[in-house]
Each structure stands twice: as C-alpha cells, then as structure tokens.
Amino acid sequence: MAHFKVENLSISFGGIKAVNNVSFEVEENKIFSIIGPNGSGKTTIFNMISGIYKPNEGTIFLENENLVGMRPDTIALRGVARTFQNIQLFGNATVMDNLMLGRHIHMKTGILSGAFMWGRHSYAAKEEIRHREIIEHIIDFLDLQSLRDLFVSSLPYGKRKLVELGRALALQPKVLLLDEPSAGMNTEEKDDLRIWIKDIQEDYKVTILLIEHDMNMVMGISDRILAINQGMKIVEGTPKEVQRNPEVIAAYLGEEE
Amino acid sequence: MDMKRDYYEDVKLFKSGTILFWSAVLLIFLFTLPIYLPSYNIYLLNIIMVNVILAVGLNILVGYTGQISLGHAGFFAIGAYGTSLIMMHLHLPFVAAIILAALIAAFFGFIIGLPALRLEGPYLAIATLGFGLTIMHIIGRWDVFGGRMGITAPPLDMGIPGSAFSYVVQGDVKIYYVILIITVLLVIAARNMMKTRVGRAFMSIRDDDIAAEVMGVNLTIYKTMSFAVSAFYAGVAGGLYGFVVGFFDPFTFNLILSIIFLVMITVGGLGSIMGAIMGAMLITYLQYDLLKNVENLPYLGGLLTMVSKKWFTMIGLANFSSIALGLIMIAIVIFEPLGMFGIWIRMKKYWKTWPF
Numbered sequence: 001m002a003h004f005k006v007e008n009l010s011i012s013f014g015g016i017k018a019v020n021n022v023s024f025e026v027e028e029n030k031i032f033s034i035i036g037p038n039g040s041g042k043t044t045i046f047n048m049i050s051g052i053y054k055p056n057e058g059t060i061f062l063e064n065e066n067l068v069g070m071r072p073d074t075i076a077l078r079g080v081a082r083t084f085q086n087i088q089l090f091g092n093a094t095v096m097d098n099l100m101l102g103r104h105i106h107m108k109t110g111i112l113s114g115a116f117m118w119g120r121h122s123y124a125a126k127e128e129i130r131h132r133e134i135i136e137h138i139i140d141f142l143d144l145q146s147l148r149d150l151f152v153s154s155l156p157y158g159k160r161k162l163v164e165l166g167r168a169l170a171l172q173p174k175v176l177l178l179d180e181p182s183a184g185m186n187t188e189e190k191d192d193l194r195i196w197i198k199d200i201q202e203d204y205k206v207t208i209l210l211i212e213h214d215m216n217m218v219m220g221i222s223d224r225i226l227a228i229n230q231g232m233k234i235v236e237g238t239p240k241e242v243q244r245n246p247e248v249i250a251a252y253l254g255e256e257e
Numbered sequence: 258m259d260m261k262r263d264y265y266e267d268v269k270l271f272k273s274g275t276i277l278f279w280s281a282v283l284l285i286f287l288f289t290l291p292i293y294l295p296s297y298n299i300y301l302l303n304i305i306m307v308n309v310i311l312a313v314g315l316n317i318l319v320g321y322t323g324q325i326s327l328g329h330a331g332f333f334a335i336g337a338y339g340t341s342l343i344m345m346h347l348h349l350p351f352v353a354a355i356i357l358a359a360l361i362a363a364f365f366g367f368i369i370g371l372p373a374l375r376l377e378g379p380y381l382a383i384a385t386l387g388f389g390l391t392i393m394h395i396i397g398r399w400d401v402f403g404g405r406m407g408i409t410a411p412p413l414d415m416g417i418p419g420s421a422f423s424y425v426v427q428g429d430v431k432i433y434y435v436i437l438i439i440t441v442l443l444v445i446a447a448r449n450m451m452k453t454r455v456g457r458a459f460m461s462i463r464d465d466d467i468a469a470e471v472m473g474v475n476l477t478i479y480k481t482m483s484f485a486v487s488a489f490y491a492g493v494a495g496g497l498y499g500f501v502v503g504f505f506d507p508f509t510f511n512l513i514l515s516i517i518f519l520v521m522i523t524v525g526g527l528g529s530i531m532g533a534i535m536g537a538m539l540i541t542y543l544q545y546d547l548l549k550n551v552e553n554l555p556y557l558g559g560l561l562t563m564v565s566k567k568w569f570t571m572i573g574l575a576n577f578s579s580i581a582l583g584l585i586m587i588a589i590v591i592f593e594p595l596g597m598f599g600i601w602i603r604m605k606k607y608w609k610t611w612p613f
Contacts, residue, residue: 050471076473090464092528093457096267101461105473107454111486114453115446120265124453132264171472 002061003028004175004207009058011048018044019055020231026175026207026224031197033210033222035242037251041231042211043085046177049209050082051075062175077105079174083164083181085211091153095144095163096135098152102170103131138166141203142196157184165196169204176206182214190214197221219243227251268452270445287437291430299429303501305541306440307494312521312537313447313530314490319519320528321451322483323463324373325382328389329518332488334510335362335392336495338402341410348418351426351435359492366488370481389515397507407506410499429501436497443490448530450486459483460528517544520582524589526598535597543582551577 002025009022019041026032034042047053049060051072060067067075081102090098109124117124139148142162147155152163161181168176178197182190194217201208212218218225218239225242227234229251235242242248271277291299311333318324339358343349349357365388372384396402413432416422426435450456458479461469470476499505517540525536552558561577593599 052467052471071475072467072470073473073475076471082471084468088465088468090461090468092464093460097457097460101457101469101472101474104454104458104461109454111450111455111482114450114455117268117270117449117453120269124449125265125268128268128453129264132267136264167472 002026003063004209005059005061006045006049007059007061009045009048009055009060011044011053011055017231019048021058022226022228022231022233023058024226024233024236026209028207029201029205030223031201031208031210031221033212033218033225034228035212035215035218035225035248036228036234040228040251042228043179044231045228046082046179046209046211049075049175049177050080076171079172080177081168081171081173081175082177083161083168083179085179085183087157087160087164089152089160089164089167092151094149094151095139095155096132096148098163099135099138099166099170100131102167103134105171107131135170138169141169141199142166158186158189161185161193169200172204173206175209176200177209177211179211180213181210182212182217190217193217194221270448284441288434291433296429299433300501301541301545303429303433303436304498304545305538306436307498307501308518308521308537308541309534310440310443310497311491311494311518312525312533313444314487314494315518316522316525316527316530316533317447317451317459317490318483318487320522320526320533321456321463322459322480324480324483325378325519326369326385326484326487327382327512327515327519328369328385328387328392329487329491330510330512330514331389331392332362332366332491333495333498333514333518334396334507335365335488336492337410337499337505337510338396338408338495339492340496341408341499342401344411344414344418348420350417351413351415355493355496358496359489362492362495363485363489366484366486366491367481369488370484373480373484374477386512386515389510389512393507393510396510403506405507407504407509409504410502413500432500436501439493439497443493444530444534447490451530455479455482463528520586522596524586524596526596526601529596529598531601532596532598535601539585539597540582543585544578547578547581 004026007023009019010017011019022045024032034045036042044053048055049067051067051070051074055068058068062078062080065078067078067080070078090101107127109127113123116122119125139145142165144162144166147159152160155163161184165178165181181197182193185193197208197210198221200206210218210222222239224237225239226236227242227245227248234247234251235245266272271280290302311329315326315329318326336358339361340355343354343357344351369385369388373381376384397405402408411418413426413435414423415426416424426432451459458469458474461472461474462476462479466476521536521540522533523536524540525534526532552562565577589596595602
C-alpha cells in the first residue's frame with residue numbers, strides 16, 4: 001500500500017464543487033506537485049489533508065490510517081506539517097519562538113514543570129536545551145542565523161516564507177505540504193528554495209506535496225505531477241507526460257481556435 | 258555582553274550577571290522596605306502586590322493567549338471568599354486554604370474557558386461579563402457568604418486555626434512579607450511558564466489559531482488551560498486581598514473592578530510580565546494615593562479643591578480621581594500602544610546605545 005493515498009476526495013461549498021472526486025497516491029520520500037489555474041482547488045485539497053476542512057466524501061490515508069475526521073492537531077501528531085499560501089506565522093513572536101512551536105508535539109513540559117524551571121537541571125530547562133539544538137540545525141540549514149531573535153513581523157516576505165518552512169520542518173513531519181513556497185520570491189531566492197526543497201527530500205526523508213505556479217521549479221524537481229482544473233483531475237504523471245497533455249495546455253494557455 | 262555560549266542562556270531567569278545583581282538588590286530592597294515606610298504605605302504596597310498577581314495572571318489570558326475576560330472580579334471574589342470560608346469552617350492552615358480556593362477559581366476558569374472555544378471578541382467579553390455579575394449576585398444572596406453584609410476575614414493563620422499549632426500573622430508589615438514571597442514566586446512561575454512550551458502554545462493561539470492547530474496545538478486544552486491558570490492567579494490574589502482589607506462584601510467585586518484589571522494590563526503592556534507589574538503598580542497608586550498627594554501640592558492642590566467644592570457634588574479631590582485615571586489611560590494608549598513596557602524597552606535601548 002502506498003505511503004500516502006487520497007481517494008475520491010470531494011468537498012462542496014454551497015453547491016459549488018470545489019474539489020470533485022480527486023484521487024492520487026504518493027510514494028514515500030518523493031516530491032509530488034499539484035498544479036492548476038487559480039481557484040482550481042489546490043489549496044482546498046491541502047486544507048482537507050491538514051484537517052481545516054472536512055471533506056464531504058473520500059479518504060486520506062497516511063500509512064494505513066485514515067486522516068479524515070481527525071482534528072488538525074491530531075493530524076499534526078500523525079506527522080503532517082504544512083506551510084500556508086499567505087504565510088501564517090506568529091507575528092508577535094521571535095523567529096526562534098516560531099520555530100520552537102514546531103517542536104510543540106515533541107515536547108512534554110506542562111504548566112507545572114514549566115513554572116518550576118529552576119536552574120539548568122530542571123526538566124523544562126533540559127528539554128528546552130535539547131530542542132533548541134534541533135532548531136539550531138534548521139536555522140543553519142535555512143541560513144536564518146542573523147534573524148533568530150528578531151520578531152517575525154519585522155521580516156521581509158521572502159524570509160518569512162523561509163521561517164514558515166523551518167517551522168514545518170521542526171515538526172519532523174512524514175508528509176510536508178508546501179503551498180506556493182516560492183510566491184513573492186525573486187529569481188535568486190527561488191533558485192535557493194529549489195535546492196532547499198531537494199535537500200529536504202534527501203536529508204529529512206520526507207514526502208513532499210507541493211503546490212506551485214513556477215513551472216520551471218515544478219518541472220525541475222517533481223517526481224510526479226497532478227494537474228487539476230475546476231476541482232477535477234485532468235492528468236497525473238511524470239513532468240514530461242503532464243507537459244505534453246493537451247488538456248493541461250488548454251487549461252493554462254487557452255484552447256487553440 | 259550579548260554573546261551566548263549555550264542554549265540555556267536563552268531561557269534562564271537571570272540572563273546576565275548584571276541582571277542577577279540588580280534583581281538581588283531589588284529583592285533586598287523589597288524585604289527591608291517596611292523599615293523605611295510608614296504603615297499606611299505598607300497597606301498600599303500590599304494592595305499593589307495583590308493587583309500585581311492578578312494582573313500577571315490576567316495578562317496570561319489576555320496578553321499571551323489573546324482571549325478577553327470581563328469577569329476576573331468573579332475569580333477574585335471566589336479566591337477571597339473561598340480562602341476565608343475554608344479557614345473559618347474547615348480550619349485549614351492559610352497556605353492550604355488559599356491553594357484550595359485558587360484551585361476552585363481555576364476550576365471555574367476552566368468552565369468559563371469552554372464557551373471560549375466557540376466565542377471570540379465581543380461575544381466572549383459578554384459571556385465572561387455574565388459570569389462576573391452572576392458570581393457577585395450569588396454571593397450577595399447566599400447566607401454562607403455573609404449575604405450583602407459581607408464577611409470579616411479570619412486571622413491569617415499559618416498553622417491550624419483554633420488549635421495548639423496556631424500561628425497568627427498579624428499586622429500590615431507581617432502580611433506584607435507573606436504577600437511579597439507569594440508574589441515573587443508567582444511572577445517567576447509565570448515568566449518561566451511563558452518562556453517554555455505552554456507559553457509558546459498560548460502565544461501561537463493569540464497570533465494565529467489556525468496555524469497553531471495545524472502545528473499540533475490542541476485549542477481545547479490550551480484555551481481552557483489559559484483560563485484556568487489565569488483564574489488561579491486571580492484566586493490567589495483574591496485570597497490575599499481578603500486579609501489585606503480585613504472586610505469585604507459582594508459589591509467589592511463589581512464590574513468596574515474587572516475593567517480596572519484590564520486597564521492595568523493594557524496600560525502596562527499586553528503580553529509582557531514586566532508590563533503587567535508596572536501597570537498594576539501605576540493604576541493602584543493612581544487609584545489609592547495620587548489624589549491625596551495632589552491635595553497637598555502648592556497652588557494646584559488648592560485650585561482643584563476649590564473647583565471641586567464649587568462645581569462637583571462631592572467635596573474633595575475624589576471627583577478628579579476618575580478623570581485623572583481616564584486621561585492617563587487615554588494618553589498612554591495613544592502615545593505608547595505597547596504601554597509602559599514599550600517605554601521601558603525604549604529606555605533600555607537608549608542606555609545600551611548611549612552616547613549614540
């Protein structure tokens with residue numbers, strides 16, 4: 001059985017079928033991209049996978065466990081992390097605190113053990129130190145050293161995107177959902193991001209689901225691509241197959257007269 | 258120096274030797290304060306510390322978790338009545354009684370936190386407002402609570418009341434030490450909590466609850482937890498307040514009190530423990546003591562007293578108390594939205610970079 005599998009996923013909002021009977025499978029440690037015009041239901045699929053929307057029909061299996069019906073925080077516990085299209089960081093906290101929140105599910109400190117953090121050898125302090133070390137690797141990996149104590153709301157857009165990626169990585173997910181990670185980045189930043197995504201795939205051994213409009217990036221790094229339009233699957237296959245598909249070309253460029 | 262050598266330095270209480278030194282100086286100063294001050298001022302200090310505890314707790318809910326409460330006077334009342342009644346009827350020592358009462362307050366906080374899962378902003382404000390008013394009226398109607406006439410707090414007994422192990426703490430100065438120790442402990446506990454996992458979860462709910470949930474923060478647990486912790490602080494503050502004033506009735510814990518608590522943390526600075534402390538100090542001082550001192554000012558004092566006598570129904574400067582409070586609140590919110598904490602940060606920056 002596939003590592004991550006979506007079957008017959010459907011959701012409608014007030015009579016409009018935003019996602020209609022979409023199925024796909026992703027193998028472990030592969031990059032799987034979802035492309036489609038604006039409003040075609042890509043982000044809606046992500047929202048259903050991470051539990052923000054409840055699908056009307058269909059199943060989402062991660063390692064033989066159905067995620068449909070679980071709360072978003074339970075889904076996170078199962079190993080699904082994501083970034084958002086419009087960046088949803090904790091603006092009034094530092095980069096470090098944002099990244100540390102990614103460690104939330106791996107930590108145990110509660111009210112009492114937190115309140116009684118007396119000295120270096122208390123439980124809470126030891127746990128903080130251990131997880132801050134892990135975060136430091138992510139900070140090194142994404143080149144965020146100079147920003148670690150800055151407030152997120154003071155950062156430029158491209159850097160915030162990276163912090164959000166770092167926060168998702170900190171959760172050590174099995175499946176990582178990236179919703180337009182390169183939006184708003186310049187060419188240079190996009191090139192870096194491409195390399196980072198490849199590195200994440202190799203170093204962190206995660207399965208990556210990617211929504212992206214930059215076709216160079218999508219065609220360059222994806223193992224497989226799913227193209228959807230108006231909530232329905234057009235085609236799924238390798239980058240080459242998808243590129244040649246006449247329906248994809250029609251959806252993107254308009255039909256030939 | 259800002260050089261950090263290991264991760265512990267990020268979370269430890271005293272980030273540098275200088276801070277440790279000045280904290281020690283401050284603590285010694287606070288412990289020797291009764292020697293230099295007349296006893297009325299000790300009474301005022303006790304009230305201030307009670308409000309500091311409450312403001313720090315309320316700030317956990319409002320400033321860190323981003324929820325609102327217009328009912329904190331209710332938790333404050335549960336703490337005050339609970340502690341006194343438990344000591345009178347169950348004959349428990351003070352420490353046990355106040356912890357028990359604060360836990361009862363925390364339980365009510367948890368209950369009030371449940372609707373907060375679905376309510377936001379103005380709706381949550383109304384729900385908590387309802388709670389505060391209900392508590393006040395239940396206490397007013399119920400004989401066990403002394404009804405409308407209120408009750409007198411029992412002696413502050415560290416041992417078992419009415420037995421050979423009784424040890425009564427009497428007088429403002431001795432009560433001052435009890436409150437000071439509890440305040441220091443609770444402030445440090447709050448600071449530690451906010452620096453670790455639970456505090457970050459609270460802050461994530463405040464800034465973006467959807468992202469928080471997607472990152473694995475259980476909103477049900479952490480929202481109700483925030484209400485419970487905040488109510489616990491209010492309960493402890495209430496328990497101490499009973500012994501400071503000695504006598505209280507249901508109308509001590511009215512809606513205005515809940516609002517004054519919110520004023521304290523807003524003026525002090527939302528989402529900062531230091532801010533809550535400064536706000537509680539300033540607002541309590543303004544409420545209790547400022548106008549007495551103004552009366553003695555040359556020229557201005559006489560002028561204000563004259564205006565008050567001529568145009569206000571009540572004689573004396575009490576008339577100006579709420580006006581002054583209102584003006585200061587408006588001024589701080591307009592000129593320094595981060596509150597007094599913002600001013601503090603700017604002063605710190607100024608001295609760090611001085612003389613540039």
